[in-house]
Amino acid sequence: GTLKITNLTGTVVHGPLRLIVESTTPDTITLVNPDGTIGGKPYLDLTALLGDGKFDSGESSIRTIEFANPNRENFDLSVKLTGRTEEDKSVTARRKFAQVGIPECSRDGLLPFDLAEGNAAEWETWAQDMEPQNTYVFDDLDTKASGNASIMCVTDAPFDMFIRYGRTLSEPWDLSKVKNLFIRLYARNDNLSFQNGSPWIRLKTDDENYFEFQYYIDGNPYDLLNDCLWQWRSQLISLDAPDNEENGWRRTSFGSPDWTQIRYLEIHADTWDAGFQMGVDGVGFDTDRAIYRDFNADCSVDALDLATLAQFWLCPGCTPMTCEGVDIDLSGKVDLADFALFAEEWLKE
Incomplete structure (x- = not known):
């Protein structure tokens, strides 16, 4: 079936994206706009990404998938997304913050996102x-x-x-x-x-x-x-x-x-x-992106990154896996200390 993810928040992600999908049997994911129109060509073929690990019929499980966005298209996603497959199976997807990794244009010799990925x-x-x-x-x-x-x-x-x-x-x-x-x-x-x-x-x-x-x-x-x-x-x-x-x-x-x-x-x-x-x-x-404050991975520390920080302002319970990496000091809360660290890099632009 096809899971349609609807833009509910207007939070722009410049890719690459990483999603955790909790599902039964979706084959593809299609982004749609708030009015229901397609927000980009269908993509994210789970069959290809999961290979032999494709969900079995009726299976309830969690899989982590990730895909590149080579054309730098902007997709609007909420932090937690829900939808239904054509078979009327309940599906939930939530964006997963990449613990490590910044875009190639900013790596400057830093280590890859995952040191154990096809290498x-x-x-x-x-x-x-x-x-x-x-x-x-x-x-x-x-x-x-x-x-x-x-x-x-x-x-x-x-x-x-x-x-x-x-x-x-x-x-x-x-x-x-x-x-x-x-x-x-x-x-x-x-x-x-x-x-x-x-x-x-x-x-x-x-x-x-x-x-x-x-x-x-x-x-x-x-x-x-x-x-x-x-x-x-x-x-x-x-x-x-x-x-x-x-x-x-x-x-x-x-x-x-x-x-x-x-x-x-x-x-x-x-x-x-x-x-x-x-x-x-x-x-x-850790998170190379958090070190360099480019939260949305668009190769620029700018107002969009500040907006991401504002989105999670004073949110409690942040971890390196959540809150998009804006809890820079890993205190568990996004506050003035994180803003100060963010500003150090932003003012270099």
């Missing part, structure tokens, strides 16, 4: 005391949490192993202004359990100097990957996590790592016995 060639693997060919990654088009693919690792390792992003990058990353790492984790493991506090995640200047992040419960490393068996689990990791965290993500520094010279993101895991699979998806740092 297995940019990841490398290692497994202690094992043959290299028996630990590998691939673009998994079937098991994914967002976009078109995840990065899936297969290993026969009985000891420490890792997957690492950064093998093809020539310049270091400056993460000095970034506050959080976002990651979705998935695992398959027929053994007794993961162990040693899997996963532990490292941001490395080099092999001797890095920040390590590990989840703790009651002061002890916790095997979070056991909670990810055959399901995706999302994690938000503060890069400023305390080194004595008792319940949550703890950060430990080794050597003298430099936030302005980070070259690798490394994800380690270990299991009882040997062999498992681990997937990652939706991997990114």
Whole structure:
């Protein structure tokens, strides 16, 4: 069926757009104007975007889809959108704020929106005391949490192993202004359990100097990957996590790592016995757009971005996934502190 999304608010989005669709069986989404006329050619073919992950008849689920807007057409969308399919199935769509990513014209070497999106060639693997060919990654088009693919690792390792992003990058990353790492984790493991506090995640200047992040419960490393068996689990990791965290993500520094010279993101895991699979998806740092205040991703910090900030003024309960990224200081509320940060960039124009 076809879901028609109606403009109710006049909030202009310059694309790219990212929607979370909660539905049964829509095949396409068509934008329409308030008077019911078509607001642009039909687009957003869910069948193509979801591939084999197309909704089954009668299935109630949530899928995240995203699509580009190469012609820079302006579409008017409300933050939460509802409609009905031709089969009279109830459908809800809501615009999803991209945690990471600004348009190509403004990237200036910043990291991609999703570090785990059809780019297995940019990841490398290692497994202690094992043959290299028996630990590998691939673009998994079937098991994914967002976009078109995840990065899936297969290993026969009985000891420490890792997957690492950064093998093809020539310049270091400056993460000095970034506050959080976002990651979705998935695992398959027929053994007794993961162990040693899997996963532990490292941001490395080099092999001797890095920040390590590990989840703790009651002061002890916790095997979070056991909670990810055959399901995706999302994690938000503060890069400023305390080194004595008792319940949550703890950060430990080794050597003298430099936030302005980070070259690798490394994800380690270990299991009882040997062999498992681990997937990652939706991997990114904070919101590059929020850093540069271009909320609507039109390559200009202007009055349209100020309008987006005004739209969510004093709204409580904001997260990096909501409020279009205008909660710049991640305080949970859009207020004068966010306006001050926005103004710093706006006045540079």
